[in-house]
Amino acid sequence: MHPAFSVVFFTTATGAGYGLLALFGVLGGLQIVPADFWLGFVGLGLALGLIAAGLLSSTGHLGRPERAWRAFSQWRSSWLSREGVASVITFIPAGLFGLGWVLLGRTGGWVTIAGLLAAIGAIVTVCTTGMIYASLKPIAQWHSRYTLPAYLIFAATTGSVLLNALLQSFGVGSVAVLVLSLLATLAGWGWKRATWRHNDRLEIATTANTATGLAGGTVRSLEWPHTEENYLLKEMGFRIARKHSAKLRMLAQALAFALPVLLLAATFALPWPVAAIPSVLAAIVQFAGMLVERWLFFAEAKHTVALYYGR
């Protein structure tokens, strides 16, 4: 599948944004993270900013973005429509939570309820994003039991590492959040490696034989219907060389998981304000690594239409 940057950035940014929003909603709502104007202003601003930037970026993928409002109508059948509805609805409790927790400095009561509802909305939205990909049968690497948990785990990973960076920067670092971010990063690493192992061993039932209805033997593409690449090949016939794939997997693991683990471990040993430096670096490096991971998620996914072209 062609890795369109607008979609790669969209899923990475909204994943981190919703992860951070959910953590603020729960930890702030339950007063585990203290209500502080600047922490809340910058933190929630970052979460909602990532979400808004991601959603705007996704409209860059559309042929007719001015009609995007129509996408809220088919939530009964379409995961993409459900994602649109869930993302917009989540802004309501998130906005109320920001009003109460950040601007009014209040906790408890309706602010806690708004925080928890924002967290639920964030989780639901990430689920709908994951299901868009997990529901596509023609792409075996996506239509797997690994896809939906991956989106949830990576949202928790990037969200918790961002939260830790914010808390460390504002001098309210919490060992619990630091441990959470470290464990979430390790969980993300493990899940990604398990996913790659699963995909590398995938035995796909759909072949050039079943695609053409020609039973038995071998079916070799002799001639394409056209001489130049068409929409199908540009969008779904994207191929990545195996050697580049191996290198990019190493790069993704180094940036998204290995380096953040080292930097977060270093945070344990350092006093404030020095501890903020590795924490912030971990968040930045991880975001770059997740962009590589998401690029590979598309580049390594193979659509059945490629079979018609002998690919």
Next chain:
Amino acid sequence: MTCLPAHTDKKLGLVIDLDTCVGCQACVTACKEWNTGGHMAPLTDIDPYGGHVDGVWFNRVHSYEHTTEMGGRTVNFPRSCLHCETPACVTVCPTGASYKRASDGIVLIDADKCIGCKLCSWACPYGAREFDTDVGVMKKCTLCVDRIYNDNLAEEDRVPACVAACPTSARHFGDLGDPRSAVSQLVAERGGVDLMPELGYRPTNKYLPPRAHTQRAASVPAKPLEPVRAEGGLLGWVDRMLSN
């Protein structure tokens, strides 16, 4: 609404005979010619006379070499929308632009509602949908919905343009939901198959596999190739002289 109809009155579709298709591309050009002025018009071509030709086509004919223990043969393979009974391209559509008609089962796009998110083309395993970058919306085969019900055409012309154009009668059009229809009987007689049945899209269009190899054909062994090694003697001398 992008929810699928529980039942369609008819299952209009095509039956494509891979035994008789000669790969002449007449159906491809007839389709393009009709549809670039039809229901989904235009079928935009980008850089049509340049080095990077691209454009929207509803019907593409591939050629394959099918090799089994019985031998090898060339199979020409037309590929277009199969008007599936459970088309995921319709259910994934977030705007309601894609729909399956309850009356005849044809899968269509309302170009005025399409936002060009391309998700339907990802959901189609057959590559039936092509994006029109110029207009910014997705396009697909309409089963010539503007021909098959067109009272301005003579009755025999009320078939899809690809079927009307086929010089070898490799393409057949009819109601595959009616077991007594000519197309249903053809499918039963020739053992017509679904493409990628394992994915569960339940395509309406059927493909008739090439007929089995026959043992009755006359055996005409080709003469051995001429020797490439230079011959000696008089003939060798003549050959060398003439080759100079």
